[in-house]
Amino acid sequence: MTPDPAAPATSDTGLVTGADGLARPLWASRHDDLRAYYDAEWGMPVRDERGVFERLSLEAFQSGLSWATILRRREGFRAAFANFEVDAVAAFTEDDVARLLADPGIIRHRGKIEATLANARAARDLREASGIGARGDLGPGATLADLVWSHQPERTPAPRTPAEVPSTSEHSVALAKELKSRGFRFVGPTTMFALMEAIGIIDTHLVGSHRRGASGLWAPDGSPIDGDR
Structure with a gap:
């Protein structure tokens, strides 16, 4: 896989802003497959x-x-x-x-x-x-x-x-x-x-990540979204 061209994560946030302008944690910024998994799957609700x-x-x-x-x-x-x-x-x-x-x-x-x-x-x-x-x-x-x-x-x-x-x-x-x-x-x-x-039961996306709160279950501050509990 091609390494992510973005600059290293800053020590205060641990986030990397990719060429697409989206902020992700360092682990999800290293390879295309990890980035795709983070963007589309990790933390999304799985209930079956x-x-x-x-x-x-x-x-x-x-x-x-x-x-x-x-x-x-x-x-x-x-x-x-x-x-x-x-x-x-x-x-x-x-x-x-x-x-x-x-x-x-x-x-x-x-x-x-x-x-x-x-x-x-x-x-x-x-x-x-x-x-x-x-x-x-x-x-x-x-x-x-x-x-x-x-x-x-x-x-x-x-x-x-x-x-x-x-x-x-x-x-x-x-x-x-x-x-x-x-x-x-x-x-x-x-x-x-x-x-x-x-599987989305908890949301540990870093605050500032483009995926924070994206599951629809949790608000960015960690509170539950009405109707999801």
Whole structure:
């Protein structure tokens, strides 16, 4: 990829203004694919089961790696994991594990592959569970997406510098605890906070970024938009 021609981020804001006049954080200004992901996808609401399961799975595969590594293999992951359809992945067998370990289009890590299969089965089982969610008020028929979104906070962070962007929260801790109790793996508080950022549950775009508040859920100051809660 061609490096971004913009000047380095300033130390006080952590933002880079690109040739298009739009301000982005440094991580989203380095390559075309990261810039496109930041502009069109990161932080936009994802509320369907398949979409949330895909993001949860990819966050787990990212552990110890850069997001760019995962992003550039996403189509390979989708092909390998039946487009992250929960029921299809839940039915995978040991033969599928062997197939995945030989697939150069994904990250071939046995622990993460087996965790993805276990998480699909846990997500399938959630639909039959009662008393799930942040308030314990979700019952049979609720999906992984419903459970994850039930942990949305009343306000979102409003960071002005990269140093002010948190890596965890009480809500991500609670979400991680509930998911672990239901058999999910690779769902620690930091990983769950990253998931919440990626699917729009919280908005950690830097104040001043052209994407701040663009999800329609949060105002730039971190307050909820009327009608979205």
